[in-house]
Amino acid sequence: MNDSFFKKIESKTGVPMEEVFALANAIQYADFSDERQVRKIVKKVGRLANKDVPPHMEDELVRSIVNNGNSVNINDIQRMMG
Template identity: 40%
Template sequence: MENQFFKNIEKKTGVNMNEIFQLASSLQNANFQDEKTVRSVIQKVARIANRSISKDLENKIVQTIIQDGKQLDFNTIAKMINQKK
C-alpha cells in the first residue's frame, strides 16, 4: 500500500495508522476467551479512537465477546463504543 494513502486516512480520521497496525499485530495470537486480554484490547481501541468508555460499557463489551462468542475485531469494538445509550 502507498504511504500517502495511509497519511490521507490519518488526516481524515485522526487515527494513527501505526497504532492500528500494532493493534492488529497484537490480535493475531491473542486469547479472546481471556477476560484480561479482551479488556486490554477494548481499552486500546477506545484510546486509539479517542473515546472514553464507562466501566459498565466495558463490562458489556467483554461479556458480549467472551460469553456470546462475538468475533473480536476493531470494527466490532468501535461500533460498540460508539453506540448511543
Template identity: 45%
Template sequence: MFGNIEKKTGVKMDDIMKLAQSLQNADFQDEKTVRKVIRKVSALANKPVSKKKEDALVKAIVNGNVPKDMSSIEKMLGNKK
C-alpha cells in the first residue's frame, strides 16, 4: 500500500509520515498555520499552488468547509478529470 502511494505521488513514505506527525497538534483555525501546511505539502509534492488556490484552501480549511472526498477537492482546486 505505501509503495503505491510513493509511486502515485512521488513522495517518500518517510516524508509523508514526518508531515503527518507535524500536523497532529496543528491549529487548523489559525490562518498562518494553515498557510504553512499548504506550502509544506506543495513543496513536498513538488506541485505549486497559486496564491488564488492557496487563499481558497485557507478560507475553506479555517472555516471548516473542508471537502470530504477527492472529487470535491479536485473540483475546489479546479482540476478536471
C-alpha cells in the first residue's frame, strides 16, 4: 500500500496509522483468555474510537471476550460501545 492511502485514512479518522498497526499487532498476538490483556485492548479501542467506555461496559466487554476465549470481533466491540 502506498503512503497516500494511509494519509487519507489518517485524515478521515484522525487516528495515526502507527496506532492502528499497534492495535492490530496487539490483537493478532493477544491471549484472549487473559483478562488483563483483553482489558488493555478494550481500553485502547475506546481511546482510538474516541469513546468513553464506562466501567460497567468495559467489564461486560471483557467478560464476553474472555468467555469466548479465542477471538475478538471489533464490530461486536463497536456495537456494544454504541
